[in-house]
Amino acid sequence: MDNLKPLLAFAAVLEHGSMNAAAQALGMTPSAVSQHISRLEKLHGVKLLHRSTRRLAPTDAGQALAAHCRRLLATVQDTRTALDGLKTDIAGSVRLAAPTGLVNAAAFQHALRRIRREHPALSLELHFGEAIAELREGSIDIALRGGGHALDEPDLVARRLAEWPWQICAAPGYLKTAPAITHPADFTAHPWVYHLPPHIELARGNERYLLNIDRGTVCNQLTAVRHLCEAGLGIALIIAGETRDAVAQGRLQILLPDWQLPAVTLYAVTPHRVQAARTTAVLRILQESFMEEAEAT
Known part of the structure; x- marks a missing residue:
């Protein structure tokens, strides 16, 4: 194991970017990490790191060794995890x-x-x-x-x-006073609530329609999109797994259900x-x- 320590120290320095961070991750002192790398360089007669006051960067030899050291570090981590997995208590x-x-x-x-x-x-x-x-x-x-x-x-x-299709939804209260929707082209006359602008293709048999909406109420959270849609602020594009209860309870209605939309896995x-x-x-x-x-x- 002592022969592996210099390799693990080198891998940790590359992963964490500094001697101090590597030392903390390995439970060593920074000087011990530095000594391990110096020992590795001396043993193989190559310089592995460019050292400066601002950063550490691998040399060509260091880059060649890096991939092997990362695999070694991953193997050590997987071994520890596998041993932990033998424990019968889940805590x-x-x-x-x-x-x-x-x-x-x-x-x-x-x-x-x-x-x-x-x-x-x-x-x-x-x-x-x-x-x-x-x-x-x-x-x-x-x-x-x-x-x-x-x-x-x-x-x-x-x-x-899971695999959930997208659904275009609106609140029943909103639909009572909004213009009728019988074709995807009608969506352009309605306000939207969205996290990202809807750019999505709808299909019905051989017919295709590319929905491209870039105006409306923009939200930084998907949960807010659904809540505001339920509140009647407009139409929203939501994946099926997030609308099932709202549709079943009558808070949301699926629009143009005979048109197919892509699914999200x-x-x-x-x-x-x-x-x-x-x-x-x-x-x-x-x-x-x-x-x-x-x-x-």
């Missing part, structure tokens, strides 16, 4: 990031109730937001992502949870293939809860 904290709109999804709410009921010693830390959570930094264990964003980074592991994304037992337990419940909802509809 500790799992950090889960999700879009704000998932708060309204019945499957997500059901999963949270199951986690609390089945693993009372487990603490779930929820981070809601529309930005893509950064998994590599280690601050998030599981990120729920929709669409192609889940597959942007090949070293991340994405598990499919929801994934649970993790930074490593090997997970701690507590993370694996949460992933299992998420997958089962979303599968149960899909089978029930």
Whole structure:
């Protein structure tokens, strides 16, 4: 293991960007990290880092070694995680990031109730937001992502949870006084509530219509879009998993249901293939809860 320490120290410096940060991550002193790297350079007769008062940067030799060291560091982390996974008790904290709109999804709410009921010693830390959570930094264990964003980074592991079509919705109260909607072209005469401007293709048989809306009320959260749509501020584009209860209870109405819209695939994304037992337990419940909802509809 002593022979591995210099390699792990070098990998940590590249990952964290400084001797001090690497030392903190490894539980060493900065001088010990520096000595390990000097030992590695002396052993192989190459310079691995360009050192300056402002930053550390790998040399050509350092870049060549970096990929091997990163794999070594990932293997060590996976080994520790696998050993933790042998524990039978599910406890500790799992950090889960999700879009704000998932708060309204019945499957997500059901999963949270199951986690609390089945693993009372487990603490779930929820981070809601529309930005893509950064998994590599280690601050998030599981990120729920929709669409192609889940597959942007090949070293991340994405598990499919659900596939939800987009739906165009409005409140019944709004529709009572608004101009009639019988074709997608009619949407241009209505105010919209949206997080991102709707640019989406609708299909009915061989007919296609490209919806392109860039005016209306813009919201920085998806949850706000649904609430304001329910309040009658206009028409909104919302994924099916977030509207099911509102439609069933009469708070929202689906417009032009005979037209098909694209679907969004929801994934649970993790930074490593090997997970701690507590993370694996949460992933299992998420997958089962979303599968149960899909089978029930």
